Amino acid sequence: MLFGKMDEGFVKIFGDFFGEAITLRVLHLPIMLCPVESMLHNFPGLVHLRYLCLGTSKSQMHLPPNISKFYHLRVLDLELWNGSRDFPKDMSNLAKLCHFYVPSDDQLHSEIYNVGKLKLLEELKVFQVNKNSEGFEPKQLKHLTKLREVEPGVEAVVLERLQPHGDIQVLCIRGHGGPSCPTWLGDDFTVEALQFLYLDGVSWDVFPSLGKAWDLRELRLEDITGPKEFIIEESFCMLIKLELISLGSFRKWLYPAKEGSSLGGDLLPLDTHMFPLLQVLIIRDCSKLLGFPFSNHIVSPDWFPKLQELEVLYCPEFSSVIPISWIESLCSVTMKSVKMLKEFTYSKSSNGAEVEIIGESDLHSIDQVLIFDKETCLEKLTLNRCPRLELKHLLMLTSLKTLFVFHSDALVGPLGGQGDVEWQLPIEHMRIWDLNGNSGEELTDLLPHLPKLSKLEIDECKT
Incomplete structure (x- = not known):
């Protein structure tokens, strides 16, 4: 040198x-x-x-x-x-x-x-x-x-020329900076055997509709800022797994109406079958997404009849009300940092099914996030920074064995209103910690309805 x-x-x-x-x-x-x-x-x-x-x-x-x-x-x-x-x-x-x-x-x-x-x-x-x-x-x-x-x-030309054969089943496009998707994935859809599609970091203004992808089983969209709407295609009838991650502008779901049909738009009838085979739905870091396209944000079980796993993380505007009857058909539900909730989890194990709810300051009623529409099989319920349980909730917890209530204003609401009807809960273990309400009086009213209670823990509660 x-x-x-x-x-x-x-x-x-x-x-x-x-x-x-x-x-x-x-x-x-x-x-x-x-x-x-x-x-x-x-x-x-x-x-x-x-x-x-x-x-x-x-x-x-x-x-x-x-x-x-x-x-x-x-x-x-x-x-x-x-x-x-x-x-x-x-x-x-x-x-x-x-x-x-x-x-x-x-x-x-x-x-x-x-x-x-x-x-x-x-x-x-x-x-x-x-x-x-x-x-x-x-x-x-x-x-x-x-x-x-x-x-x-150059990217647009390169990707256009890289048209795969029509029998391709797995396709991943990552970091493409062209202005639109290639025509073979859009208007001139030629990959009709496609089963797995992963799009990551593309900057397309023109997005594929996928209306002809009738055999699609998995779809993953990640780190894409363009689309404001997710169009629900009829072709998604075979979809098993859907992942929507870091879609910065995604605000709502859209179902295009057929000619001569009134079905379509932002809100869908509760009995609409959009994803009849979907088993896994993962939504993360979609900061503008408002929720599912249902009136009052109440999840329709008919929309996801086969769903087993639901995950919604870090979507601060996302609001959803989940019926307990639908939750119990799933294997797991995880929601973190969504509207009114710091965390919501549902899981099943050999010890039974359990729910844990950690609320935010704008959560004023359990009904805002969870509907007890039937007697539930829950065996464990943990409430952290949550509103009090009401009598209508307690009457549905007919399998509950463990109840934990932490950092909340109250344990339960008034327990009257059932006339002479006797009711009991099978709770065996209950722990209450850091309650600010009149927990002593509430506990006195509740204990006669817990004949199987064998362990009671009380910490830092105001009486």
Whole structure:
């Protein structure tokens, strides 16, 4: 390696010194004052070069025409080249080239004739379709499968040319910066055998409707800011898993009405079968999503008749009221950082089913998040920072064995109103901690209805 400033006086010295250097692998000349052949007389013979950097401020200096003969070259750095742009036409001979760094205007990328032969190239900032009669056709991009950095216009052409065969079943598109989805995934939908579709970080203004994806089983949309609506297609009838993650503008669901039908829009009839086979629904980090498309945000069991797992995380505007009859048909429910709830979990195990609710300050009634529409099989209920249980709730907890109530204003509401009807709960273990209401009086009213109670824990409660 040589350091320091050099002028024309060094040319002859280095020419003699490097006369026998025929196995160079790296050549770094970012500030050239004269043609490289003047310093390296055997420059055309450096066929073992892996890295070549050339730079100059002299506008009349030409690129060496024999660059295209360095067949082993991996990196060509012309970022500091301000000389003539007479680019060798046969640059596509550099079949092993991975990185080609160019000046800030990126125009040297557009000069590569038959760029499709550079199958290992990882960056292509500019590609002008049909710039000349040949060598710049869209098909040139078809085999550039290693590209990591391209401009949006180039990305659109690349993805359009990468049309998969019609029998493809799994498709993942990540980080595509083009303005719209490829036509083969949109209006001219040709991947009709598609079963698994994952779209991550795409910046499309025009999104695929997927109305023809009748065999789709899994759909994952992640880190996409464009769409404000999620269109529920009839073709989702086979969908088993749906993941909607970090959709920054997503606010509501939309069902397109058929011609002559009144069904469609923001709110759907409760008996609408939109996802008849869906088993897993995951929604995360959708900060503007308001909830499910039902009146009063009450979840319709008919909408998800086969659902087993529901997860809604970090969606602060999301509001949902879940019937206990529907919850018990699922295996697990997890909701965190949604409207009125810090956390809501439902799970099943060998010890039975349990629900834990951690409320926020705007939760004023259990009915705002959970509807006790039937006698429940819950065996454990944990309420943290929640409103009091009312008599109508207690009468539905006919299987409850464990009740924990923490950091709340009260334990239960008034227990009158049932006339002479006797009622009892099978609670065996109850713990109350940090209650601010008249917990002593409430407990006195409740205990006669708990004949099986064997363990009672009371901590830091006001009486």
